[in-house]
Amino acid sequence: xxxxxxxxxxxxxxxxxxxxxxxxxxxxxxxxxxxxxxxxxxxxxxxxxxxxxxxxxxxxxxxxxxxxxxxxxxxxxxxxxxxxxxxxxxxxxxxxxxxxxxxxxxxxxxxxxx
Amino acid sequence: xxxxxxxxxxxxxxxxxxxxxxxxxxxxxxxxxxxxxxxxxxxxxxxxxxxxxxxxxxxxxxxxxxxxxxxxxxxxxxxxxxxxxxxxxxxxxxxxxxxxxxxxxxxxxxxx
Numbered sequence: 001x002x003x004x005x006x007x008x009x010x011x012x013x014x015x016x017x018x019x020x021x022x023x024x025x026x027x028x029x030x031x032x033x034x035x036x037x038x039x040x041x042x043x044x045x046x047x048x049x050x051x052x053x054x055x056x057x058x059x060x061x062x063x064x065x066x067x068x069x070x071x072x073x074x075x076x077x078x079x080x081x082x083x084x085x086x087x088x089x090x091x092x093x094x095x096x097x098x099x100x101x102x103x104x105x106x107x108x109x110x111x112x113x114x
Numbered sequence: 115x116x117x118x119x120x121x122x123x124x125x126x127x128x129x130x131x132x133x134x135x136x137x138x139x140x141x142x143x144x145x146x147x148x149x150x151x152x153x154x155x156x157x158x159x160x161x162x163x164x165x166x167x168x169x170x171x172x173x174x175x176x177x178x179x180x181x182x183x184x185x186x187x188x189x190x191x192x193x194x195x196x197x198x199x200x201x202x203x204x205x206x207x208x209x210x211x212x213x214x215x216x217x218x219x220x221x222x223x224x225x226x
Contacts, residue, residue: 004157033213042118042204042216043158056213091157102148103214105157 002026004106006092012112013082020078021109025094032075033103034067035091036060043091049075050097082113116141116207120217128225133177133192135220137205140186147188148206148214149179158204164188175199200224 005024013019025032031050035043046065047057051072061067064082069075079086089110093103121136139145146165150158162173169181179190188205202221206214 035214040123040219042206042219043214045213045215048213093158102160102163104160105150107155107157110155 006106018080023092024074029094031095033093037089087113116215118217124221126223135190137188139207145207150204152202
């Protein structure tokens, strides 16, 4: 059983650098979500895709953030010109479209901006 | 807009005691409700969900939750705590099969 995978698991970068994270969803899932979780808080929604279409973006997703899902399979989340406030756990989840289908989460990518 | 409030950021119980984690939600339409568990440095694992139908839902690891519309609550319970239950627990609400809105989490500690 291959669940949701994320790469890398940990990333340390200097302020001002660009970083890119990858998420591979469960193979038959057509929806893919990105969330951000800061220490001691619950995850906050960033964006989601159905197949390759990006259907919703949170106000948290500033213009320094961009997400893609080019062929409706894996997705990437890029952060340009990282800031210390970007330090967080970035979680990816996938699901089938439709009522009652729960989201399955990956292990997350922990980003530390120094 | 939907929101979730988890009462108590930290709950501590003795091994074998009842676990009760409180969750209240706000939603303008009938919600879908979820409880997830997160172990250190890991992603979230679904414990249970309520969509429609029976208001008492059973999940994994002996947990259950009851949807009470009149109280806008979805509290999580387990009759007898085990040391392996120590983790962070998140209540979440969604409209349909879209984004989840999470509470701030409750850290559960089990005392031997």
